[in-house]
Amino acid sequence: MAKFGWDPQQYGRFADHRSRPFFDLVARIDADPGRVIDLGCGSGELTATLADRWPNATVEGVDSSETMLTQAAAGDYPVTFRQADLTTFMPGTSYDVVVSNAAYQWVEGHETILTAIASDLPIDGWLAIQVPGNFDAPSHRIIREVVAEERWATALGPDFALRHDPVLTPDGYGDIFAAEGLAVDTWETTYNQVLPGDDPVLEWVKGTALRPVLDRLSTVDTADFLDDLGTRLRAAYPARPYGTVFPFRRFFAVGHRIRH
Template sequence: MPVIDRPAQDWDPAAYGRFRDLRLRPALDLLARVDALPDGDIVDLGCGSGAVGPALAQRFAGHRLIGLDTSAAMLAEAQATGAYARCEVADAATWQAAAPLALIFSNAALQWLPDHEALLPALALQLAPGGVLAVQMPRQHAAPSHRFLREFAADLYPDRFDFADWTPPVAAAIDYHRILNPLGLLDIWESEYLQRLAPVETGHPVRRFTESTAMRPILEKLSEDEAARFVSRYDEALRAAYPVEADGAVLFPFRRLFLVLSTLQS
């Protein structure tokens, strides 16, 4: 039976942190495109375990940094970094700032939320004049790593998974441009990272990468035996889509979308 990181009720910082460096690099690339900020607090929206907190705090030392996430376990890790003035449990879909913000920074979080056409402008409206909305989201849904998850879940367990009306969680860059361009100066781009995943003792390295994130909603609905059956099929397909290199590692292309919106000065 394959070794599987079963999703707990809360996010598991250790499982998510297994690929910390690969997940942190896009956050730092996003941060590098944020320029000077007006007065106000900075919110790390969906801060997770706070991996980018120290970099945010160092870059904008004159601002108070607040971490928000839905996971209490992740927030405990974030608070322990010492980078945040405070960390709070909050849902990005309904959260409202108490005062206009200098920066809302969100790395690999908003893809979990629907209705970006309403959500992103609502976040932008919480910025101070000259404030910045900086967002990075994985746009990996068409790749085998994520497509297989939907296909195999629907095939093996159609009583629980129906993707007939499924829409991608992250739209095309042109769609976000049309949504946000009227609100300020917009910089939007996509990057594909060629990630080297080290060998693992059991299973396929790509599966070990996805099981703490994209695979979670599927595993949550499966029994132990069902999960083992699903994972065995997934591992087999991944071996064909992402072959093992001579050193035992796997090369895993991963696409991400970035946007930086600078609101207009009053």
């Protein structure tokens, strides 16, 4: 799994927009589970809503970020949190619902991991994942263009690279789930998010796509880099009187091992 620092406050600046795909995903799970696990739970606010939805279930959250988990623990949620790397962590056969929201795009080779998780699902178990599908969007293309320029390529180092196409299409995940005997429900949605404030697209990507970049740059380089990137993002996503429209494509896949 990609190794870099997370900033819960920056990530949470657009909490309403970031949470909407999670609720759309979970709405497709028709379960009465005993054990639920959220893989890539972050700071835990959304994981806590699973405990609200299924009050009789034991709910757990797993994340690799100590910073995110520290904030999750401070929330006093009815959830057990633990630190683990999603490249190796397997929930096994004892969970009725396995959820992952915007996490596996960071995991190299996650197709193999999801195959194993799907294979382990018990009868009447559910596996539901959501990943961003916006890696060809202007925001990400511009980031790749900027980091490839000589100054930033030198500052970031020869071993630095951003992944261009780290996720499958919805039907690709559906193929994985179906091959493991699950009934499949896949779809995609583009949310035309209206973001408030100055430079909101820059602020958005500072919470997610830019984390590997910002981890590498010095304080001075970071200021210059963000100034350069912000100018280009403002041109690609011009402000309107009511806010800045930031289309965000998301991929969803839900699998259910039906009781026969």
